[in-house]
Amino acid sequence: MKKNWWKYLSILLLLYxxxxxxxxxxxxxxxxxxxxxxxxxxxxxxxxxxxxLTSFVNSLKFLSKGNMYNDLKANQAxxxxxxxxxxxxxxxxxxAKFTWxxxxxxxxxxxxxxxxxxxxxxxxxxxxAIPDExxxxxxxxxxxxxxxxxxxxxxxxxPRLSSDTMHPGSGDGNPAFGDMDAQMRYVFYPALIGWIIxxxxxxxxxxxxxxxxxxxxxxxxxx
Amino acid sequence: xxxxIKALFIKDLQLELKQKYSINSIVLYVLSTVFVAYLSYQxxxxxxxxxxxxxxxxxxxxxxxxxxxxxxxxxxxxxxxxTMAAPQSVIIAKILYNSLMMIIxxxxxxxxxxxxxxxxxxxxxxxxxxxxxxxxxFASTLTMVxxxxxxxxxxxxxxxxxxxxxxxxxxxxxxxxxxxxLVTAEFTPEALKLLGMTFxxxxxxxxxxxILFPYLWKE
Numbered sequence: 334m335k336k337n338w339w340k341y342l343s344i345l346l347l348l349y350x351x352x353x354x355x356x357x358x359x360x361x362x363x364x365x366x367x368x369x370x371x372x373x374x375x376x377x378x379x380x381x382x383x384x385x386l387t388s389f390v391n392s393l394k395f396l397s398k399g400n401m402y403n404d405l406k407a408n409q410a411x412x413x414x415x416x417x418x419x420x421x422x423x424x425x426x427x428x429a430k431f432t433w434x435x436x437x438x439x440x441x442x443x444x445x446x447x448x449x450x451x452x453x454x455x456x457x458x459x460x461x462a463i464p465d466e467x468x469x470x471x472x473x474x475x476x477x478x479x480x481x482x483x484x485x486x487x488x489x490x491x492p493r494l495s496s497d498t499m500h501p502g503s504g505d506g507n508p509a510f511g512d513m514d515a516q517m518r519y520v521f522y523p524a525l526i527g528w529i530i531x532x533x534x535x536x537x538x539x540x541x542x543x544x545x546x547x548x549x550x551x552x553x554x555x556x
Numbered sequence: 557x558x559x560x561i562k563a564l565f566i567k568d569l570q571l572e573l574k575q576k577y578s579i580n581s582i583v584l585y586v587l588s589t590v591f592v593a594y595l596s597y598q599x600x601x602x603x604x605x606x607x608x609x610x611x612x613x614x615x616x617x618x619x620x621x622x623x624x625x626x627x628x629x630x631x632x633x634x635x636x637x638x639t640m641a642a643p644q645s646v647i648i649a650k651i652l653y654n655s656l657m658m659i660i661x662x663x664x665x666x667x668x669x670x671x672x673x674x675x676x677x678x679x680x681x682x683x684x685x686x687x688x689x690x691x692x693x694f695a696s697t698l699t700m701v702x703x704x705x706x707x708x709x710x711x712x713x714x715x716x717x718x719x720x721x722x723x724x725x726x727x728x729x730x731x732x733x734x735x736x737x738l739v740t741a742e743f744t745p746e747a748l749k750l751l752g753m754t755f756x757x758x759x760x761x762x763x764x765x766x767i768l769f770p771y772l773w774k775e
Contacts, residue, residue: 396771452721459718462708472707475768479700479722482760486725494749 340534346527350376353520360514370428372520376528377421378446382488383529384414384536385453389481392474402544404470407477408460409539411453417532418450433499442500445487452480560641564649569656579660582621586665589613594672603676603738606669611731614665615694615723621661622654622698623715626706638773647769651699651762658691679737682747686733689754693726696758700765703772729754 354372388410395403425443426436437443456476463469492500572578593601593609601609626634637646666687669675677683701719705711729750736747743751 396768448721448724455717455721459704459708459714462710462714464709468707471771472704475772476704476718478768479764482764483722483725486757491725491728494753 339530343527343530343534346523347531350520350524350527354524357520358516360517364432367428367431368517370424371517372524374421374424374428375521376524377417377424378488379525380528380532381414381417381421382484384410384417384532385481385484387533387536388414388477392477395470395474401466401470404474405543405547406536406540407474409543410536411456411477413532413536413539415450415453415457418446418453422446422450438499440500442492445491449480449484449487452483456480557642557645560645561649561652564637564641564645565652568649568653572657578621578624579657582617582661583664585620586613586617586661586668589616590665590668590672597673601673604735606673606676607731607734607738609673610665610669611690611727611734614662614690615727617661617665618658618694618698619715619719621657622695622702623705623712625650625654625699625702627702627711643770643773644766646773647699647703647765650703651696651765654695654699655692658695659688662687662691677734677737678739679741679743682741682743683734683737685751686730686737686754689751689758690726690730693730693754693758693761694723696761696765697722697726700761700769703769707772725757726754729757 350372354369357369359366359368388407391403391407391410394400395407425446429438429443430436456473459476460469460473463472590613593613597605698719701715701722705714705718708714733747733750733754736744736750
């Protein structure tokens, strides 16, 4: 109970964000109520960045200590991160269809997100191409570090440098914390924290099941 | 360290000069792709297509040239290098050698483009600076990816999958740079920003390779 407080916190924050997110007074603009999507769409990307950071840290740990658990966790984190990234793209596409009239606009933000997902797909392909466990862990950890650098370049740096973008957040600093209405901030920040914690929770469950699966597999082999 | 790098670099160079296999195959590759482009465009090429064709042909030539970096010699010979030299020297020597190859390939591609598709570059200095930075960037990224891909059984297919997303930041800024060079001969602020970014990316990739390669090298 004591150790799990953050999980309850995540549930509370997300419930609050979902319920109050649909009730809060949003400023009158030409995109109307779709602006509420910001509580979900941006949350997906923050959750993805969070688990990808976890994956990066675990790859670094694996390279320095050589513990196979870190490799397993890095792999699972990439899977969870790719899932949240896909959700981020889907929520973005729904929103873009309404706002810009097309689900995919040729925009540095969107293309950057797509490329960083491609890098992580390449990571997953690389893992499946090497049968030897020890070697796979080492090689994919090295590639994962490159992948994280590309993610930072494409999601964090390039969109902000670009001048021709429709997506908010290139002149005004962060892609998410632009000139947002004060009322909306009361929902926005709790929602972000909630999504970040939720993704870590999903990662924890996935890692634990994987550890158990491997344990059972080993038992069966020895039997 | 310097002596090791020098010895390894000269070894690669001598190997290449003796066989002349990869440089000849790349020249032939560039010639035939540019010739196909020449036949298909029939002289109606505009500057945007010229630019995109140039960088895409150079990208594929680069992938072809570097994919053999770590598989052309036998694993037992790698073991020998492993006992003789520091891994950092091995990767630096390979990056230097591949950079030299890439610069030669870039110049050859440029000359072949002159022959068949004409010259559309206005800002020559800007274009050649970006060509140089691009060659270095391609070489360092692809050398590291070749090292990663050589650890799997399916080297060539993986090479393409792993390298293209990693090459995209380079490719995007290089295409933007030469787009500027197609219009004006000046170093505009936009061009300087892009040059700085390409240079920064180069540094990041070389540093990462230097730090991470030892983990790939020990088998």
